[in-house]
Amino acid sequence: MTIAQVCKRCNVTADTLRYYERVGLIPAVRRAPSGIRDYTEVDVNWVDFIRCMRAAGLQVRALARYVALFRKGDATLSERKDLLVRQRDLLAVRMEAQRAVLEKLNAKIATYEERCAVWERTHLRKP
Amino acid sequence: MTIAQVCKRCNVTADTLRYYERVGLIPAVRRAPSGIRDYTEVDVNWVDFIRCMRAAGLQVRALARYVALFRKGDATLSERKDLLVRQRDLLAVRMEAQRAVLEKLNAKIATYEERCAVWERTHLRKP
DNA sequence: GCTTGACCTGGAGCGCGCGCCAGGTGCTAT
DNA sequence: ATAGCACCTGGCGCGCGCTCCAGGTCAAGC
Secondary structure (H helix, E strand, O other): OOHHHHHHHHOOOHHHHHHHHHOOOOOOOOEOOOOOEOOOHHHHHHHHHHHHHHHOOOOHHHHHHHHHHHHOOHHHHHHHHHHHHHHHHHHHHHHHHHHHHHHHHHHHHHHHHHHHHHHHHHHOOOO | OOHHHHHHHHOOOHHHHHHHHHOOOOOOOOEOOOOOEOOOHHHHHHHHHHHHHHHOOOOHHHHHHHHHHHHOOHHHHHHHHHHHHHHHHHHHHHHHHHHHHHHHHHHHHHHHHHHHHHHHHHHOOOO
């Protein structure tokens, strides 16, 4: 699969895919003799996984570490698990903060709606 | 209140406070004749508000716009409300993505625990 | 008077996560 | 043969959100 096809399937730019490979976010992709990348389904799965994790805010650094451990084989299983647990916990903390802010925003919006209504009654002609 | 005191109370550096003021995240703080900032309780409330929103990932740009509208008075009420609604909706979308990833991570961690247990049974001496 | 220390300003620097671009290579079609 | 196109590499640039630094001012204490 060419890089352009992966771009479409994973909704990502070629620059980003090459960047991910450079920094080790996805294992090195096989090349045709001419040097052109030839992605396998497995590669695409990695891309999807990374995009997904990135979308939730996991850092490139952490994901690169995970991939590096993965490539070292089963001896790193527990280390990988620990990494995932840490990232999950960080995510949970972020989400809790966001939940609180979401509530605050909703409360603020409610009072704004009230105040807007009042303001309109005072400042707009009756139709 | 001096900048150092606000730093402690809001858990933020002086550089950040000055930065926030420069870019309009908090209204201009009153100065002593010597030029030294003198924060009021109201100023501190703004700092707390901004820190809170920033912690949830709202962008500086958006918050600065909100503060700018705020300072224009009641005529901007509905515009401010719209801004808050947009930001809340964006936050909700981010949280939903994160919720999905959190579940994925939990599932992955569960299978890792299983595999770790297996690996240990195969590779570790029985005590 | 002099030191000390907290604060000031303007501007440069940094880490992150890409994005962009120039210059070159190789396949394909005409 | 040649044109066109997709892809390659290396490296610079950028937007964001701070962070740090040099050089200066001011007030208080000794």
